[in-house]
Amino acid sequence: MGNVPLRIIQISDTHLFSDKDKALLGVQTQKSFKAVLDLLRQRAEPVDFIIHSGDLSQDYSESAYIRIAEMFEEFNVPVYCVPGNHDDPKIMSAVYPRGLVSGDRHIVKKNWQIILLDSHKSGAVEGYLSHLQLSYLQHCLHTYPKHHAIILFHHHPLPVGSHWLDNLGLTNADDFWQIISKFSNVNTVLFGHVHQEFEKIVNGVKCYSTPSTCIQFMRQQDHFGLENLPPGYRWINLYDDGRLETAVVRAATYIGTFEENAAGY
Numbered sequence: 001m002g003n004v005p006l007r008i009i010q011i012s013d014t015h016l017f018s019d020k021d022k023a024l025l026g027v028q029t030q031k032s033f034k035a036v037l038d039l040l041r042q043r044a045e046p047v048d049f050i051i052h053s054g055d056l057s058q059d060y061s062e063s064a065y066i067r068i069a070e071m072f073e074e075f076n077v078p079v080y081c082v083p084g085n086h087d088d089p090k091i092m093s094a095v096y097p098r099g100l101v102s103g104d105r106h107i108v109k110k111n112w113q114i115i116l117l118d119s120h121k122s123g124a125v126e127g128y129l130s131h132l133q134l135s136y137l138q139h140c141l142h143t144y145p146k147h148h149a150i151i152l153f154h155h156h157p158l159p160v161g162s163h164w165l166d167n168l169g170l171t172n173a174d175d176f177w178q179i180i181s182k183f184s185n186v187n188t189v190l191f192g193h194v195h196q197e198f199e200k201i202v203n204g205v206k207c208y209s210t211p212s213t214c215i216q217f218m219r220q221q222d223h224f225g226l227e228n229l230p231p232g233y234r235w236i237n238l239y240d241d242g243r244l245e246t247a248v249v250r251a252a253t254y255i256g257t258f259e260e261n262a263a264g265y
């Protein structure tokens, strides 16, 4: 027992449009997402469930949310998701649960719990965890004090080293860090939004982001820019004793036309 990990795949920032062929800065987002799913299938990655860290859709269209659910069908495992700044949480909760995409916000399996929070702030690019979300977080951590906790939401709760992007993160990150500092069972924070691979340990809590399945933002740069890196996903193995192994896997090539001089998105 104990030695078989829980195996999670993190997908992020798919940015699908209502029009399946539409491109975001030279990348047809559905085609690029499909390339990442093809990679996941080809690697025959063992998976217990998939988590999506937001920006499922670029235009918050119902048809994009439905298509995402259809595209996950082949993996035959539950999919959990949180809204990003490009999503409409109301439309998402009208479409999901659908197929394998669950509407659940708390997963408890083996010695682990994954707490999914909504950091979407209406009409804003930056994020915010409402009082309700923070209360829910505390409730979950209190209720399962012995389960190692992973907290998932869209916006980054710490600087990633890019001035423009760090102005668009979780605006009440201090509240979040203050709350989780009271709980010894918080193991890891996962997020999307930054369209890049990132990792850092803060006060003993591991923090990871995952590349987008479409465009990648240039790392460590003060102004917006794209980086010529293929799309990818993150695999995460969780062991009963709290150990976590993880890495990012990328497609072989950039999917689409790399727009070197893109000035914003």
Ligand SMILES: [Fe+2]
Binding pocket: 013, 015, 054, 055, 084, 193, 194, 195, 212
């Ligand atoms: Fe995004």
